[in-house]
Amino acid sequence: MGPALPKETKIAFLFGSESHHRKRSPEVVRREILHRKERRAAVLFGTERPLDEWFKDENVCHKCGLTRSQGLGFGFQRGPEHWTQAYRDAFESGRCDHDPRPTFNVVPSVFLKFAEQNRPKEPDATASGFAQWLYSLYGTGYGKEEDRERGKQVEPIIFERRRNMGGQVDNGFLRSIRSDWRLRYNGLHLPNRDQVQYLAIDHLRVNGEALRVSPDLIYQNERTNEGLIVELKYTRMRIPRNLWPNVWGQLWCYAQTDLAKGMDHLRVVGEVWAEKTEWYGRRNNRATIETLSLRETVRRDPRAPAFDRFFSALFDIYASGGRRGHLLRR
Incomplete structure (x- = not known):
């Protein structure tokens, strides 16, 4: 039967024109909202796992070189039961997992040396300031500055649209499905909302000031x-299949x-979102989705030792000149 893999699901929140919304009955809308919450x-x-439709047409696996026609189920979109024998053999032998996305490769010693050479002149005592500095160490090769700035603008839209369309996995929904999970902290900066209460981390200091952080969402399992x-x-x-250093x-x-x-x-958890506009219908009946x-x-x-050591060293470089960064590479 092949290896067991997480099911892929499409998580897309739709925002149509007024005429589009009038065509849907309240019961249909209710079912759509419930479905989105459950999938989310x-x-x-x-x-x-989410299904990324932006680059689903990747054709060649970067690791084993098998093409879509050789594998049929490229990127798991059709499942192991549809794989050809060559595709299955490569996966089951451990030679390849057939994930078409490249990996963001980081050599810790090289990255740390470059970080030491590019220490910030005026580091900000915030997690976002630390992340922006990390981004500056590689950003020109992995996307443009305007893309990251657009991300800051869209973050509130992501939350507002998820909430308005029933996509927010909040405590009300979690109780309704009898889940043990609870939303403990919501740090998303939304328009027309009272100032988010920052959390201070006393043992992480920048120029003597405790680091201020505002996580987007923190969940805790009560059981x-x-x-x-x-x-x-x-x-x-x-x-990249492992996302980017600034996220981590x-x-x-x-x-x-x-x-x-x-x-x-x-x-x-690092979540990556994107938006796009589509048209459907003909002539006077066309609508925007x-x-x-x-x-x-x-x-x-x-808490994995290698993960913790690497980012501890980077934070020390960011905040106080890189003493721990030198120690890590010895």
């Missing part, structure tokens, strides 16, 4: 005391909060 929760808590910290990003670029650096900071430290098990889609969800253990 399934991806968030790890039983399903197992597991934690999940989520960071939202927006991009139309190709997504920011999430590493969030994992140092007292709230996160009190959890027995912790995972940090805007879609906001979850393209990727990647999770990591921020």
Whole structure:
């Protein structure tokens, strides 16, 4: 039957014209909202994975060189039961997982040396400041500055649209499905909302000032005391299968909060979203449909020794001249 893989699901929030909305009955809208919440929760808590439709036409696997025609189920979109024998053999032998996306390769010693040579002159005592500095170390080769700035503008739109269309996995929904998960912190900066309360991390200091952080979302499982910290990003670029260092650096900071430290098990999650506009219908009946889609969800253990050492060293370079960065490479 082949290896067991997470089911891929499309997470797209639609925002049509007024005429489009009038065509849907309240019951249809209710079912759509419930479906979005269920799929969103399934991806968030790890039983399903999002389907990225932006670059689904990747043709050649970067690792084994097999083409779509050789594999049929390229990128898992048709499942292991449809794979050819060559495709299956490559996967089951461990030679390749047939993920077409490239990996963002980082050599720690090289990255740290470059970071030391490009220390910020006036570091800001915020996790976002740390993440922006990390981005500056590689950003010209992996996307444009305007793409990142667009991401800042779209973050509130992502939350507002998810909430308005029933996509927000909040405590009301979690209780309704009898889940043990609860939303403990919501740090998304939304328009017309009271100032978000920053969390201070006393043992991480920049110029003597405690680091201030505002995680997008923090969930906690009341039964197992597991934690999940989520960071939202927006991009139309190709997504490396392991995302980008600035995402993980920011999430590493969030994992140092007292709230996160009190959890027995912790995972940090990078979510990547994108939006586009589509037209449907003909002539006078044409309408606009805007879609906001979850393209990727990647999770990591921020307490893994190598992960923690690397970003601890980078933060030390950012904040105080790189003493721990030198120690890491010895």
